[in-house]
Amino acid sequence: MSLYELAILGAATPDDRATLTATIAEMVGEFGLALNDEVIVHDGTSIFGRDKHTAFAAVYFGGTEQTDLEAARELVLSSAPVIPSVGLNADFNSTIPDFLQPANGFVRGTGDPAMSELAAAMLECVGLLRQQRRVFVSYRRVESRAAAVQLHDLLTARGFDVFLDTHDIRPGDPFQDVLWHRLVDSDVMVMLDTPSYFDSRWTRQEIGRARAKEIQVLRVIWPEHKPNKLTDLAETIYLETEDLEGSDGPIRETMAETIVLRVERLRSLSIAARYMSITGKLRADVQKIGASVEAIGAHRAIAVRLLDDRRIWAYPIVGIPTAEVFNDVANKARRADQREIPVVVYDHLGIRDTWVAHLNWLDEHIRAVRAIKVSEAGWTLAAWEG
CATH class of the missing domain: 3.40.50.2300 (Response regulator)
Structure with missing residues (x-):
């Protein structure tokens, strides 16, 4: 079927x-x-x-x-x-x-x-890839700022929501909280790998946490730079001296287009990997409490049979859930004629505390959809009241 x-x-x-x-x-x-x-x-x-x-x-x-x-x-x-x-x-x-x-x-x-x-x-x-198209640019301002700004503008023009620290954090916002929040909601990280990239603890943390969240990394290596072995698993593009118009960029047009196209292809791989990770964690927690995963339905919904023999449909969500996501899941569940209230399952790690509080409020007041953290799935479903 x-x-x-x-x-x-x-x-x-x-x-x-x-x-x-x-x-x-x-x-x-x-x-x-x-x-x-x-x-x-x-x-x-x-x-x-x-x-x-x-x-x-x-x-x-x-x-x-x-x-x-x-x-x-x-x-x-x-x-x-x-x-x-x-x-x-x-x-x-x-x-x-x-x-x-x-x-x-x-x-x-x-x-x-x-x-x-x-x-x-x-x-x-069809909902297999999320419609939000988000990219995080990780770079050292002292070495690759012009290239970072160029890629920000070029990817934005191609329909991506691009995070660049100098452009996308409002005055007065907690800098690191916003940065991690935007990182965990990104599909791809573009890492501008320059000689001093790993000299900064912030860029070291960015690449490490991107990989911890299974976000695909596109590593763009500066000319004549020997890359750090920590990023051996990243997708890689090597720049030649003639690919740069200046020491910090911008990148010449043909190579910049190659980078954009590679981001597009990595995006689906990243979303798939993160979806499979959440699904695997959910399945493991469900089995721990003696419940079972019965089937995978349309829109990547997962049928879970609870201990009292009720069946619920869980929707693993990649990135940060929003009210729009809740509404979308409710509509999909209604069209599929699912009897139980659908359940949004998400990974809360890295999401700002204020947003987690917002999700808790939505869960309490919007009864058409429920939400649970994947790290607490077994604990929550063991006492599920629907």
């Missing part, structure tokens, strides 16, 4: 379809999902047999000859998400059907031959 269904429609060539499908297969595989089993990719013919109760998203490739119009129109009428996509320099209005033009389009760039960005957008639509 499929948990997620996708569709590739329109003027996609056989090579386009094969490339995008292969990238989707790789990304969903990171969540332990298999193509043609838990995840199905439709074309313009099989789309009419899709399961309308399953999380779904489609991409429509624009072209001079518009095809799959009936299928695309049916999806729009049923309020299913369809991403209109065009190639670089293509005319959106003449290649995309008029009934799809109100949706924000996606431009496929030549710098992304694997279509990682488009695949990620589709997986965001």
